[in-house]
Amino acid sequence: MTPLYNVYVQDTVMILRIDLQSSIPVYRQIVDGLRILLVNGEMKAGDQLPPVRRLALDLGVHFNTVAEAYRTLEREGWLEIGRRSGARVVSRAVPEYADPETGETFQRRLRELAAEMQARGFPRDRIARELRCLAESLERS
């Protein structure tokens, strides 16, 4: 089992977890979960995503919630959505890093998140351990 936060991958199983009590909207959780799978290469170009209706039924959410999540990933260049063929993963060229603002945004959000976690009582050593874990997995990939 590969723990990827709100997604889990093992053999033929690829689980997406949604928390209805989270302050993050469901469509955002779907986008974040799928993006982790896409970035980590768990989903490759040509892979088919579940139809909007199937995923909405299984999650018990409105079709538009899932459709909006798929459209967001389509805009980011991860998916191609066909009327009949459904949502398919496409190969996506990673843009060249040339924008210093992106780096600053990343640093700021990471620090904001760490501060928020500390404020909510999450231990500092746990935060450090999680960041080390993330760094190691990024280096491996």
Next chain:
Amino acid sequence: MSGEMILFVAFLLLIGGLSHIVPGLTRPDLFFAVTVAPEFRRTTGGQRILRRFRAIVWSSTLVAIAIQLLAGMPLAAGLILGGGFLWALVSSHGRALAYAVSPSPILEVDLAAPREGLPGGPMVAALPVLFLGGLGLWAGLHWDRLPRRFPVHWGLHGADRWVATTPATVAGFLALFAGMCLLSIGVAWGLLHWSRRISTSGEGAAAERGFRRRIVQLLIVTEYFLVLPAWFTVFQPSAAAVNVWGLALTAVIAAFTVSLLRGGQGGSRATVAAGPSGRPAPKGDRTPDACWKWGLLYVNPADPSILIEKRFGVGYTLNFGNRWTWVMLALVLVPVAAGLVLLR
């Protein structure tokens, strides 16, 4: 005591027996249609509710049998049995609500779950309807070869209701069976494409897929059995053939029913719930307790599902809060109603 009387009493006992075991067939975290802790049914509170339910069920069964034996009133006996069962269920549901726990806010889906389709493909499901259409065409072209009247109802002693052969009665008869076949196809399709998967991975998901497959197979097999009465009407086989059909249909339905009961609701009796992440599996069946009316009817306009796993018993029920449920019900029931009107 006549054979029919013995058969009816045996039927009442069978219903009483089934009602006795039904609470044990639901998913472990549901008890009388209420989300509870999986171990609740083994606690004193759970056992007390179960004992009370069974006491009401068996009391009403015995009263129904006494009425049938002493007064020979099958309708009253059936109503008492049915009423007793409903009372037992609704009151047990009310008592179980005191022990309700919040369903898990965590939802899981398997993005790589295998796709499920009709066994043998759509053509296998459509064949009986096409056969009925062909039969209607043949009847129109060979009107002189049809009998002057044909049976429309069979009892224990063979055909017991007949109607004169007219274009309206033949069309109505075929429409009736076509409607029932379409209903079977619609439910089978709905189970595969418009119902929610509750277990996400491992044995639980495989057992749930198997459970769904068996119900779909039963629906398709039943569809083929439904075609035969129409064929009997046109070709008038011997009474023995009709009896063989009746016995075979009963045996097939009984075999599927036993198989479904052994597996429990969603195949949950064969497996232990476990989360794929190593964490506990989410509690409940992903439907809010508040949307279950008396534990029997599911009304949730916010849920896109049309068919949903029952919380009491084995099988599926409709989401009456979804407007598409009503549209589909109308589409399927209109041909059946038209057939019944034409056969009057």
